[in-house]
Amino acid sequence: MRRMSKANLERLKALDTPAFEFSNPDLNAFFERAIPAGYVLDSSAFRAQPGFFQAPHRQDLDGVDIAIVGSPLDLGAIGLSGTRHGPEACRRASTNNGPMHDVTGKIPFNQAAIIDYGDIEWSATRLDQRVTEDIANTFRLLAQSGVRTLNCGGEHTTSFGALKGLSEGRGGEAFGLLHIDAHSDTMAVWGGDTINDGSVFRQAVLNGFIDPKRSVQIGIRGYANFLWEFAHDSGMTVISADEVFEKGTDWVMDKAREVIGTDPAYLTFDVDSLDSSHMMGTTGPAAFGLSPRQVRAMILRARELNIIGADMVELNPNRDVNGYCAHVAAALFWELLCLLADNMDQKGETKGITLW
Numbered sequence: 001m002r003r004m005s006k007a008n009l010e011r012l013k014a015l016d017t018p019a020f021e022f023s024n025p026d027l028n029a030f031f032e033r034a035i036p037a038g039y040v041l042d043s044s045a046f047r048a049q050p051g052f053f054q055a056p057h058r059q060d061l062d063g064v065d066i067a068i069v070g071s072p073l074d075l076g077a078i079g080l081s082g083t084r085h086g087p088e089a090c091r092r093a094s095t096n097n098g099p100m101h102d103v104t105g106k107i108p109f110n111q112a113a114i115i116d117y118g119d120i121e122w123s124a125t126r127l128d129q130r131v132t133e134d135i136a137n138t139f140r141l142l143a144q145s146g147v148r149t150l151n152c153g154g155e156h157t158t159s160f161g162a163l164k165g166l167s168e169g170r171g172g173e174a175f176g177l178l179h180i181d182a183h184s185d186t187m188a189v190w191g192g193d194t195i196n197d198g199s200v201f202r203q204a205v206l207n208g209f210i211d212p213k214r215s216v217q218i219g220i221r222g223y224a225n226f227l228w229e230f231a232h233d234s235g236m237t238v239i240s241a242d243e244v245f246e247k248g249t250d251w252v253m254d255k256a257r258e259v260i261g262t263d264p265a266y267l268t269f270d271v272d273s274l275d276s277s278h279m280m281g282t283t284g285p286a287a288f289g290l291s292p293r294q295v296r297a298m299i300l301r302a303r304e305l306n307i308i309g310a311d312m313v314e315l316n317p318n319r320d321v322n323g324y325c326a327h328v329a330a331a332l333f334w335e336l337l338c339l340l341a342d343n344m345d346q347k348g349e350t351k352g353i354t355l356w
């Protein structure tokens, strides 16, 4: 019979520290100030209106570094409705993530002043007014206030409003683009609306918000490829999902760094870039796609770029049977938040830490 020696048991008992006393002093400091303010580690805790990753709900932009914004829109989604519930589902699932990034060891709430700005409020039922006025006005204000933005869609059309607002708020700047998606979304005008979730990046180029020569699309595939000649004709770098598998994410990100450079760039992540075995909870699920792990690897390496704003779009909770797609989406949305916090922190541009 094996017995634990008394000395061994004493050694192990000495390791039995109280809850929230860790060897990492940054974590201890975070919990010391955040728990009394209502932050919880128990992700099953019932809260009626949780902020994204438990960030505080605020609209006062004074001293704010990063605003997370929900854009509950699906009027221009080609196919099924439902992405308007994306922000709600992502907020709920997001409480499973944080407070520390498991690879970098960084706590974004200790790096930057982060808020949940809430959802965009609509002034009209019309798609174009919602995108080019309601979303764009909000993001213009955020950009003018020196706040970095993380948009949670909503359909991909919401990226047009965000890009319009950010570009105008920064004096008409044209951004580089890191675009992870099954589809190029560079269709021609179709069905009456200039902008919809299949044409958003043709329109973003034609309006001068992004530079196609500094744009990289990753994960592209499927039967509708013929709709996206504009992506190639305008000079975008288009990398198929097959190429990601054949050459690896490091090859992809080496290429992205070469094409996009270190001038300001925007990262847009359409969850349908993920293989439909991971992501049926989206309006246009697509087989033969990326894994969540590949997308995470690319977001980690996007720290080599200068990402000044990001979004995640097209999560459709109506098709998300057990909420597992929201879980995957929220985990990758967390990666985007940590990316933005690291980018500002590295450049010494943060104004403070997150206060509840």
Ligand SMILES: [Mn+2]
Binding pocket: 156, 181, 182, 183, 185, 197, 270, 314
């Ligand atoms: Mn898309």
